[in-house]
Amino acid sequence: MLRRALQPSMCRCLSTRGLSARRGGSTLDWGGKVSEIKKKIRSALPGGSWDAPYDTSHLPPEHADVVIVGGGVIGLSVAYWLKRLEGRRGAIQVLVVERDHTYSQASTVLSVGGIRQQFSLPENIQLSLFSAGFLRNINDYLAVVDDPPVDLQFNPSGYLLLASEKGAAVMESNVKVQRQEGAKVCLMSPEQLRNKFPWINTEGVALASYGMEDEGWFDPWSLLQGLRRKVQSMGVLFCQGEVTRFVSSSNRMEDASGEEVTLKRIHEVHVSASHTSGAYFRREGLGNNYLGSRSPTEVTS
Template sequence: MLRRALRLRLGPCLSGRGLGTYRRGSTLDWDGKVSEIKKKIQSIFPGGAWNPLYDTSHLPPERSDVVIVGGGVLGLSVAYWLKRLEKQQGAIRVLVVERDHTYARASTVLSVGGIRQQFSLPQNVQLSLFSAEFLRNINEYLAVVDDPPLDLQFNPSGYLLLASEEGAAIMERNVKMQRQEGAKVCLMSPEQLQKKFPWINTEGVALASYGLENEGWFDPWCLLQGLRRKLQSMGVLFCQGEVTRFISSSSHMETASGEQLTLKRIHEVHVKMDHSQEFQPVECAIVVNAAGAWSGQIAELAGVGNGPPGTMQGTKLPVEPRKSRYVYLWHCPQGPGLEAPLVADSSGAYFRREGLGNNYLGSCSPTEEEEPDPGNLEVDYDFFQEKVWPRLAQRVPAFETLKVRSAWAGYYDYNTFDQNGVVGPHPLVINMYFATGFSGHGLQQAPAVGRAVAEMVLEGHFQTINLSPFLFSRFYFGEKAQEHCIL
């Protein structure tokens, strides 16, 4: 809107050359013209007091081939792979819209930064194996000329999952599948566990699984900033604002069973600028919904789920914000040493080391009844005292003397249907794609998920990893891709 107004108001300042003589939607032409406008204004108004009025660098472009809603690590990964896999360099124009560029409440930076292959679904094992390779070779993927290399501070200490008698058989089946997919995981008896990690109390433990390679934890903030830096070098555009509306067209078709379907295609995205009541329209060909905990709301804006219940038209995206497990940081001088992996107890409690000074991060998965209010990010310290600490101290006796130093909470993009990711296109809003719903393991799988979405956009099908079980259509057909190893 501002740009259109500028065309009308500044024509005389351009020595008779209207903006209409420049190709609409060209960033280079527009930036050059804005620079010329600034010089004219400065010559007319000494001191350049009018410069802020005409600074449009914060505005989104009028057109973009792909608009990605959500600038967390999943959205950035999609943008990266779209640019990396495009057949002709510079052919695809990508815009990332993010509400908060400080990422103060982002799920990415409020996580514990873990990566593992110990899942119950083959697809999740494959995703994490691909992502582990990406993280281990991060500077081969995200290096920028003349910029320092990234240091993810990857700590390959592995995950140690503990099972009770009741869960031992399931753990054995999972490990067999994980090995078949190429993960390096071993099973340990209580005696072997006690010998390798003498600080563990093995009471109630029937079996343990231990990741030998490609498991551990890393710095999420470094990955996020590394992706942003790389994308800027690749020409990806960024905009701080909130998507408030989609403009779409509709067509109708009838299925073989006689069901009437309405197909939608999004043509325009309205972005409400930060600290402003105005919006900027962006014409686009593709929209990627990577809005994390708020992706369900973005889907509703596009008309997803607004039809009769029980129909594809009425099937909603079942992703909602959940307040992630509170993460507590504590100090324990006699706690486990540098060899300690990330330990996930059968009781739901987990912990890992944080740095070299006998500090630890951890928490406990709440029950459905204990799920905290997602309306705020306040921390419940009583939850630690009553639910977390007793379980930690039972498994690691040294934790009897721990002292909590700080804590925080973040949001999960929680998939209420099967706690698993949603990847690929919507069947009826035909140019909206999803990268959301990972319920806590999106960070570690983001490099692989971004590639999968880019493959679907560019080629029309998954190539590297077949993620068909993660398509949106499963919600209509009731086909759960249930992931049981959720921490």
């Protein structure tokens, strides 16, 4: 109804039959120009097919619940688990900002792709054990309908750590913790080490620890691509660009002396960008205080 009402009046108002003008030695076809305008207006009406005058696919959405800075393995893992744990599909709008979709300088693709459980902290050991199961059963997590299965080329060869007399006691203590958490790690004497690896020079070695299961190497690029395809299928949005600053709304209040102060809050910030971005978050002291900045703080030529 709106379209039928608007079209005749617009056509009468925009009628320019036979109108032309000369400017700068050339003739301007006003009739043709107005005809183009009328076509654009008609296509913008309900039922018309209208396209934006420029490509907006590279722009970020107007709203996102979570913005992840950096689209390497860490950032994509955060996106994956946020979407996996959401109560219903589309409940959380996640945006990943990555400045280089070729990942030519990303830490992910430049790394060896190793995994081990030989740590001293139980939390690190538990995280690594879960990650090993994730890698071994990767298609239980990252399979996408109609896409080929993910092949990480996981090679569980184990890590070998060596200790001198000075570090032997610490190694024994660490292996005890690792075994308590479920890691399969064995201790080896210099003689046992020579028997298993005859090419190793054991001079100065008092003790060795060797991961017998769930330690080894995999292809980081395959993991990156598998995660990226999966999170896209889960509704995660991507934007190619670089985060340069945060713009936040502010609340004003008065302190005890009556002076007005401005409060700005950002609940959570997750920076998954690599060292090349210069961005860092560092713990300050022993409390829950953190500093965020860039290094270097100024652009140098």
